[in-house]
Amino acid sequence: MDQEFVILVNERDEEIGAMEKMQAHVSGRLHRALSVFIYNNEGKWLLHKRAEHKYHSAGLWTNTCCSHPRQGESTLEAAHRRLQEEMGMSCTLEHRFSFIYKAALDHELTEHELDHVFVGYSSDMPLPNKDEVSDWRFVTSAELRVEVERTPEAFTEWFKIIYPKLIEEMVTHE
Numbered sequence: 081m082d083q084e085f086v087i088l089v090n091e092r093d094e095e096i097g098a099m100e101k102m103q104a105h106v107s108g109r110l111h112r113a114l115s116v117f118i119y120n121n122e123g124k125w126l127l128h129k130r131a132e133h134k135y136h137s138a139g140l141w142t143n144t145c146c147s148h149p150r151q152g153e154s155t156l157e158a159a160h161r162r163l164q165e166e167m168g169m170s171c172t173l174e175h176r177f178s179f180i181y182k183a184a185l186d187h188e189l190t191e192h193e194l195d196h197v198f199v200g201y202s203s204d205m206p207l208p209n210k211d212e213v214s215d216w217r218f219v220t221s222a223e224l225r226v227e228v229e230r231t232p233e234a235f236t237e238w239f240k241i242i243y244p245k246l247i248e249e250m251v252t253h254e
Contacts, residue, residue, distance in 0.1 A: 086111040086148045089194050091180060098151055105136065108182065108190035111148065114155050115195055115242055116163050116173065118144040121203045124218035128167065128206075130236070131214045136185045139214065141227075142236040144169075144206075155196040163200070167216070168207030171200040176249055183237035197242060221247070 086104045088097040089112050104111050118126040126144045130137055145166040149158035159173050176199050182192040206216055219227070224243070232240055 084148075085151065086113075087151060091194070093178065093194050101148065102135070105185070105189040105191065108192045110180065110192045110194060112155065113146065113148050113193035113195045114159050114162070114198060115146045115238065116144045116159050116198045116200065117242075117246060118163075118167075118169065118171065118200050118202055120218055121201070122218075122220075124220055125224055126167075126202075126206065126218055127216065127224075128208060128213045129215040131210070131212055134212075136187055136189050136191075137236045138186075140236045140239075141234055142239045143242065145212075146238065156198070159196075159198045166209050166212045168209065169202060169204055171202035171204070173198040173200040177245065179242075179245065181238065181241050183241065185237060191238060193238070195238065195242070197246060199246075 084101040085098045086101050087095055088099055088109055090096055099109055127141050128144060129141050130139060132138050145162045147158060147162040149155050156173060163169050176197045178194060178196045180194050182190065185191055208216055228235060228240065228243060
């Protein structure tokens with residue numbers, strides 16, 4: 081497998097270099113990332129469970145897809161690419177907000193990302209990539225709120241950070 085690189089950025093999302101992905105997660109360097117949330121026509125969230133062999137956060141529930149843009153690729157282009165690669169889906173995506181977070185992960189890794197959050201609407205059924213996704217489901221906001229409160233350990237660290245921000249953002253734009 082070819083090495084994957086992430087784009088190192090400063091707090092203003094200005095590119096300052098590149099680093100091999102695993103090295104960035106070991107050292108906790110700030111890098112550009114993206115998170116995609118898809119809702120169906122009933123307003124349900126499309127979640128996926130990370131494959132069991134992922135190098136971190138394996139077997140945890142998270143947003144529809146997430147990844148890192150490649151050098152020379154916009155975050156929107158990367159969001160469309162990864163939505164297709166991970167979930168076999170395509171739809172219009174809208175950038176909602178960006179934020180910086182830092183979280184300790186399993187295997188002594190650190191996620192330190194300037195994350196661009198995208199939202200899309202589609203009632204298509206996903207065709208998930210089994211190398212990325214072990215399960216998927218649609219869930220209502222009420223069901224999700226209860227699950228996150230009762231079993232936060234079942235969700236990825238970034239999802240638990242983004243989820244309330246996205247709810248707040250959605251409420252203020254209604």
